[in-house]
C-alpha cells in the first residue's frame with residue numbers, strides 16, 4: 353500500500369496560513385480559476401487546488417508550489433468567489449507562509465526596498481527626466497538619509513526581516 | 525482641488541513622459557498636485573505583502589501618513605500602487621488591532637496613521653471630480669474621427685467594495701467616457717474586459733503563455749474594431765501592451781497599435797510638447813502624434 357499522505361497531514365495548516373479561516377467555506381466551484389489569467393500559465397495557477405491543499409494540510413506540497421507567484425494580482429477571483437473566500441488574499445497568505453518557512457522564497461525585491469525605498473532606481477534617471485522638463489530629482493526616501501535610517505529601523509523590527517537580517521546587511 | 529501625488533516607481537523610473545503628462549495636464553483642470561517627501565514603494569504585492577503582513581501594513585502606513593499629515597487624499601495612476609495602498613488602508617482603518625500595531629511601528633519614526641487620507645485613482649478623479657464636460661470644454665474635441673479601444677485596469681475594478689468606482693464592476697465604462705470626451709470613437713470588442721496580463725510573475729515565469737494571452741486580445745482588436753490606439757490608465761498596462769507587441773513582432777507578429785496613457789492623450793490635446801509627454805514607446809506613435817502638429 354502506498355503511504356496515505358492525508359494521514360500525515362498537518363491539520364492546523366489553515367491556521368498557519370490564514371487565521372481568519374475564510375478558506376474553509378470554499379466548496380471547490382472553480383469560479384476563481386475560470387477568470388484567472390495565470391490559470392493559463394505553465395504550470396497553471398489553480399487557486400482552488402491551493403485552497404484544497406491548505407484545507408487538507410498538505411504542507412510539503414504547498415511549500416513546493418511555485419504557482420502562487422505567477423498571480424497577476426488582478427483580484428478577479430476575489431470579486432467572483434461566491435463564498436467570500438478571498439482567493440487573492442489567500443494567494444498572498446500562501447506566499448507569506450512559504451517565505452516564513454523557507455527563506456529562499458523571500459523576494460529579493462524587499463532587500464532593494466530596504467536599501468532605497470524602491471525596487472526601480474527612481475533616483476537614477478536624472479538625465480532623461482531633465483530632457484522631459486521634469487524635476488531631475490523626486491523627493492523620494494533616499495533624498496532624506498535620516499528618514500531612510502528610521503524606515504530601516506522600522507522594518508528591522510519585523511520578524512521575517514530580523515530572522516534573515518544577513519540578507520539586508522550585505523550590500524550595505 | 526489638491527491631491528498628494530503618488531507616482532510609484534515605474535512611472536518616474538521607466539516612463540517619466542507619463543509623469544510629465546500628469547504634471548502638466550492636471551493643473552489645467554484645476555487640480556493641484558503636491559509631492560510627498562520621503563515616500564516609498566506602495567508596497568508592490570510581490571514584495572512585503574508576499575513576505576509578512578506587519579511589514580506590508582507598516583510600509584502602507586508610512587506612505588499614508590505622509591498624505592495624512594498634509595491633509596490630502598492621494599492621487600495614483602499605477603494600478604498596483606492604487607490597489608496595494610487601498611487594501612493596506614482598508615486593513616488599517618477597519619481592524620483596530622492592526623491599526624494599533626502599525627502605529628506602534630511608526631511611532632519611533634515620528635509618524636502616525638488614522639486612515640483619513642483616501643486613495644483615489646486618477647480616472648476616478650477625472651470622471652467624478654472634474655467631469656467629461658469640463659474636459660471637453662478645456663480642450664475641444666481634438667481626437668475627432670480617431671478610433672480607440674480601452675484597457676480597463678483590473679486593480680481599479682476588483683474587488684469593487686474596496687477599490688471600485690465604476691459600475692457595473694465587470695462592465696466598466698468610465699475610461700471609455702473620458703476618451704470620448706476627447707472626441708475619439710471608442711470601439712468595443714470581445715476581449716475588452718480581460719486583464720492585460722502584465723503584472724506579477726505570469727509573464728516572467730511563462731513567457732510563451734503570457735504572450736499568447738496578450739495576443740488573443742490584440743487579435744480581437746485587429747479583427748473586430750477599427751482602433752488605431754489603445755488607451756490605458758495604469759503604468760503596467762501601458763508598458764505591457766506596448767512591449768508585448770514588439771515581442772510578438774520579433775516572432776512573426778505584425779502589431780502596430782499605439783498605446784497611450786489617458787493623461788498623455790489629454791496633454792497632447794491640450795497642446796503640450798509630444799516630445800515631453802508621449803515620446804517613450806516600443807510601438808511608434810508618429811501617425812497619431814502627427815494629428816497634433
Ligand code: SF4
Nearest residue numbers: 378379381382384433
Ligand atoms: S471561487 Fe471561491 S468557493 Fe469557488 S473554488 Fe474558488 S475559492 Fe473556492
Ligand code: SF4
Nearest residue numbers: 388423424426427429
Ligand atoms: S488575483 Fe491572482 S489568482 Fe486571482 S484571478 Fe487574478 S491572477 Fe488569478
